[in-house]
Amino acid sequence: xxxxxxxxxxxxxxxxxxxxxxxxxxxxxxxxxxxxxxxxxxxxxxxxxxxxxxxxxxxxxxxxxxxxxxxxxxxxxxxxxxxxxxxxxxxxxxxxxxxxxxxxxxxxxxxxxxx
Amino acid sequence: xxxxxxxxxxxxxxxxxxxxxxxxxxxxxxxxxxxxxxxxxxxxxxxxxxxxxxxxxxxxxxxxxxxxxxxxxxxxxxxxxxxxxxxxxxxxxxxxxxxxxxxxxxxxxxxx
Numbered sequence: 001x002x003x004x005x006x007x008x009x010x011x012x013x014x015x016x017x018x019x020x021x022x023x024x025x026x027x028x029x030x031x032x033x034x035x036x037x038x039x040x041x042x043x044x045x046x047x048x049x050x051x052x053x054x055x056x057x058x059x060x061x062x063x064x065x066x067x068x069x070x071x072x073x074x075x076x077x078x079x080x081x082x083x084x085x086x087x088x089x090x091x092x093x094x095x096x097x098x099x100x101x102x103x104x105x106x107x108x109x110x111x112x113x114x115x
Numbered sequence: 116x117x118x119x120x121x122x123x124x125x126x127x128x129x130x131x132x133x134x135x136x137x138x139x140x141x142x143x144x145x146x147x148x149x150x151x152x153x154x155x156x157x158x159x160x161x162x163x164x165x166x167x168x169x170x171x172x173x174x175x176x177x178x179x180x181x182x183x184x185x186x187x188x189x190x191x192x193x194x195x196x197x198x199x200x201x202x203x204x205x206x207x208x209x210x211x212x213x214x215x216x217x218x219x220x221x222x223x224x225x226x227x
Contacts, residue, residue: 009155034215043119043205043218044158051213089158095212101146101165102173103216107157 003027004092006106014114019077021109023090026071030092034103035064035075038087047088048075080113087111117142121206121219128193128200128226136191136222138206146211147189151175152203152221161204164189193224201226 005024013019021035031052036044050057050064050073057064063076077084090106119140128134140147149161150173160173164183178197183189189208193200203223207216 006157032213036218041203041221041223043121043207043220044216045218046215049213049215091215093212101209101212102148102160102163104160105150105158107155 001026002107003030004090004104004106006088006090006109008109009107010110010112012112012114013080015082016079019075019080019084019111019113021075021077021088021090021111023073023075023106024071025073025092027092027094027104028071029094030104031095032093033064033066033073034091034093035062036089036091036105037084038089038108044089077111080111082113082115085111085113119206119208119217119219121204121222124220124222126222126224128224130226131195133192133194134200134224136193136204136206136224138189138191138219139187140189140206140208140217140219141187142208142210142217143186144208144210144217145186146209147183148207148209148216149173149179149181149189149191150205150207152205158205161191200224 034049035047038044087108091103122137148163150158162181164170180192206219
């Protein structure tokens with residue numbers, strides 16, 4: 001049962017345009033969402049996060065939008081650059097207190113930004 | 116510099132052999148995790164540990180074992196019982212809820 005879904009395995013955009021990566025989730029207990037970027041043969045690096053009490057978080061060229069009623073979040077990259085070409089993972093957590101904390105990841109979306 | 120070190124980067128194992136992947140962190144994080152990445156499968160949780168001498172199974176723990184004797188170290192053993200061990204293994208650590216993870220650079224394990 002996949003709780004975090006990234007339905008687009010790949011996305012191709014032109015340099016300078018907007019990239020929009022989508023993520024859907026099924027667990028209504030998720031209260032914290034993150035995006036990670038990963039290059040081949042490397043570990044993922046943290047990009048941006050959002051708490052469930054917000055609907056938008058912005059950091060430079062990256063903005064994450066959260067629609068809790070639709071259980072949907074999206075990552076916008078504006079403007080897209082060739083160096084943004086990587087796999088992007090959406091992740092979510094449902095913290096219930098105590099010491100039990102873990103992230104559930106989607107399958108990732110390969111973004112290719114063409115010069 | 117603080118971070119997570121995974122070693123080796125590439126590892127080859129013969130079928131039927133156990134192999135241990137190393138993960139060390141100097142971030143003073145309590146929680147540590149092991150994930151596996153396969154093409155088209157994303158990151159799947161193998162084991163995690165929130166505190167020394169304690170760990171829990173993740174979604175795909177069969178054929179793996181871990182230990183957490185020190186806060187800094189969380190080695191993963193891939194046993195001969197793991198049917199498809201060839202994969203990219205990622206170790207991560209976290210300060211706790213709402214802090215996300217810091218990942219190591221990964222170990223590529225190939226069974227030959």
